[in-house]
Amino acid sequence: MSGVTPIMSRPIVTLTQHIHEQQRRFPVATGDLSWLLSGVALATRIIESYVRRAGIAEVLGEVGTDNVQGERVQKLDLLANETILRCLGYREIVGILVSEEDEEPTLVMQPSDGGKYIVLFDPLDGSSNIDVNVSIGTIFSILRCDENDQGPDSAVRNCLQPGVRQVAAGYVVYGSSTVMAYTTGEGVHMFTLEPSIGAFVLQSENVRMPESGKTYSVNEAYRDSFSRGVQDYLAWTKTKEAGGYGSRYIGSLVADFHRTLLKGGVFLYPATAKNPSGKLRLLYEANPIAFLAEQAGGVATDFSGRIMEKKPDSLHVRTPLLIGSKNEVERVMEFVGRE
Numbered sequence: 441m442s443g444v445t446p447i448m449s450r451p452i453v454t455l456t457q458h459i460h461e462q463q464r465r466f467p468v469a470t471g472d473l474s475w476l477l478s479g480v481a482l483a484t485r486i487i488e489s490y491v492r493r494a495g496i497a498e499v500l501g502e503v504g505t506d507n508v509q510g511e512r513v514q515k516l517d518l519l520a521n522e523t524i525l526r527c528l529g530y531r532e533i534v535g536i537l538v539s540e541e542d543e544e545p546t547l548v549m550q551p552s553d554g555g556k557y558i559v560l561f562d563p564l565d566g567s568s569n570i571d572v573n574v575s576i577g578t579i580f581s582i583l584r585c586d587e588n589d590q591g592p593d594s595a596v597r598n599c600l601q602p603g604v605r606q607v608a609a610g611y612v613v614y615g616s617s618t619v620m621a622y623t624t625g626e627g628v629h630m631f632t633l634e635p636s637i638g639a640f641v642l643q644s645e646n647v648r649m650p651e652s653g654k655t656y657s658v659n660e661a662y663r664d665s666f667s668r669g670v671q672d673y674l675a676w677t678k679t680k681e682a683g684g685y686g687s688r689y690i691g692s693l694v695a696d697f698h699r700t701l702l703k704g705g706v707f708l709y710p711a712t713a714k715n716p717s718g719k720l721r722l723l724y725e726a727n728p729i730a731f732l733a734e735q736a737g738g739v740a741t742d743f744s745g746r747i748m749e750k751k752p753d754s755l756h757v758r759t760p761l762l763i764g765s766k767n768e769v770e771r772v773m774e775f776v777g778r779e
């Protein structure tokens with residue numbers, strides 16, 4: 441068939457090769473970021489091995505404690521967290537590690553000693569789905585340390601940067617296959633883990649999010665505590681005029697966003713009575729997926745302004761999130777604007 445590249449003739453490009461090629465195209469890029477991203481990839485390959493054996497390797501269930509978020513800690517949460525800390529904590533270019541699971545940042549190395557980067561991550565997003573075999577994921581965001589700020593408390597101050605300062609971000613979704621998506625600000629690139637060789641292999645370069653999509657993704661159990669505008673939007677999607685919307689909600693941000701990135705539509709986690717500032721965390725959930733969304737042509741807002749311009753006031757600060765296809769986000773905002 442003309443125009444269709446037979447799969448056999450497509451080159452096999454691993455994540456490591458791709459990162460190096462990206463770095464070669466941008467001479468200003470040092471090998472450091474590539475080295476850091478390969479550390480993230482190593483950690484997620486190890487986490488994937490735990491997730492795939494969860495039922496066998498006795499890693500299901502709760503630890504019996506709550507994390508800084510007040511959520512029940514799952515055994516796999518801790519394993520994933522420890523794996524990332526062990527894989528990145530010894531990469532000489534890492535300055536600070538920030539995890540959803542840890543109240544305080546982990547100081548690895550002063551910027552003056554080479555600790556150039558901050559890695560912020562949700563080690564295993566969607567924990568409540570672990571025991572029922574539903575897709576879960578790892579989300580990461582990478583910032584640069586401000587080498588001029590070496591005072592006391594500089595570590596936390598260094599982490600409180602708006603999302604526009606991210607140098608890279610991505611996620612790994614552990615689903616029917618294990619897929620990584622990452623960006624360094626030069627498009628979104630997607631890789632599938634090939635278990636037989638333990639490598640992430642390039643699946644798609646410069647992924648684009650459809651500009652529209654008749655799918656909305658929200659936990660409608662909280663509908664009565666959504667704002668009037670959000671409630672009106674959800675009611676509108678069910679009208680004949682709307683032309684037939686579908687609803688999909690997995691309850692794992694990574695999985696719900698991965699679908700939105702590929703198929704279009706909109707994901708909403710508004711402020712609710714239970715979470716008046718929203719439930720999702722700005723630094724290591726909303727910002728990294730907002731970076732990916734914008735790089736793919738999508739939009740990410742907190743229902744009032746651009747997510748990536750928000751100045752965080754604390755490490756675990758939460759935010760409402762509206763993210764997805766440009767036209768769908770604009771449609772939601774039309775209803776919100778009439779409140």
Ligand code: P6P
Pocket residue numbers: 565566567568659691692693694696719720
């Ligand atoms: P709810 C998982 O716990 C998570 O942090 C996100 O992955 C997900 O989008 C959200 O919470 C689901 O929250 O309130 O709908 O169960």
